[in-house]
Amino acid sequence: MRSKRSFDFVKTSPFFLSISAVILLIGLVFVGIFGMNYGIDFSSGTSVDVTTSKTLDEAQVKEFLNKQQLGDYTLAPGEKRESIRFKTALDENQEKQFKADFQAALDPNASFEINIVDVDIAKEQETNALIGLAVASLGIMIYVSIRFEWRFALGAIISTVYDALFVICMFSIFRLEVNLPFILAVLTIIGYSINDTIVIFDRIRENLRFAKIKSHADLERLVNDSIWQTLARSINTVITVLIAAVCLFIFGGESIKLFSLAMIFGLASGAYSSIFIASQIWLFLKKKQPIKKVAVKPQSANTP
Incomplete structure (x- = not known):
């Protein structure tokens, strides 16, 4: 069913992707120059x-x-x-x-x-945290590749990496302490983000089965409609989880505040990246594939 909404996610995606790239670039510059404010979990x-x-x-x-x-x-x-x-x-x-x-x-x-x-334990914990993030990303790529296709998998992993980097950059810019709860928050964000992305991907795949794709404009319309059809569910989910995260940040103890703040950053980024990064990357790659044209059988002339 075609959406009658006026806002076009596909047409506006270059603008949002540019903003994302600028924010990420600024954050990575901060990380490169100032590094992370490691807590004692990752430094002696x-x-x-x-x-x-x-x-x-x-x-x-x-x-x-x-x-x-x-x-x-x-x-x-x-x-x-x-x-x-x-x-x-x-x-x-x-x-x-x-x-x-x-x-x-x-x-x-x-x-x-x-x-x-001590120093040795701190280095070991940092290494284990990086391995955990890498294994989680690899598992996501394999899962999405099996369930969908490689184009979906690539879009999902890029958007997930963006979410993780966004949270890391925010913590570097604001000099927030990075500790083990922060790593747990990033892993939780990865799980949330991929779940939100798969909801959109599943709707795209379902609509693709019944759509008659004759041009790239048809593909863009399909992606835009699929996002609109899942938008209410995405908004309700992110608001519900955000309320819980904000309550933990306000009323929780000091040990859980940074975990909650990382969740707030990541939840907002996850909802955004599923729409403006993951689905748009799939659309870009799908456009590279030749559109299959349906052969029309010539009608036979009526004999007198």
Whole structure:
């Protein structure tokens, strides 16, 4: 059934693709120059989570940390909880001294959860995270190739890679901390994005079975109509998941805020890329294939 909507996703896709390329280029420049703000999961350091019996003044906590002279640190204050990340790995004596000084200066009833990551473990976790992302991308390509065709698979993998790079670039531009929950968020985004893409691809394939394609304009119309037919479902899904992600970001603990923020970036990008990247790449590749012309049998002349 042909859509009567006026907005043409296919005709406007070059504009949106140009914007996507510019955003991605700026982000990759940031990544190349400034790198990522790795947390201690991917760089050596010490994570100290302090549960206090009262809410502490942030300025007072910073003054205490500066006096400790344990190197660079980041502080994420919360209600009766202080999350501290040191760039260096504390030894056993420094750890004991820090606990004693904190209890003496700020809260005698404070309890501590300390995690230390050395250089070798950090490098191993970074390698495993990259392998996980690569395996996930390869699995997606194989799955889509088997279920659909290679053109669909290529469009899906390019849009999925775009979603992952978009989130990475946003974290680099805003200097947000990259840790293991961030990797989990990227993998979740990949799954969401490919699901949204396959919904559109499935509708394109279904419409293609019954359509009479005589020109490239017919292909463009088919893709545009397929997107419109699945748009309501895509919007409802992304809004539902976004509401959950925003609630986690606002009301969740400090440990889950960056995960939620990565999800927000990725969900918006996933819905966008399924429409303006994945389906448009399939259309571009499909146009390279010669259109099969249906042979018309000549009618026999009526004999008198």
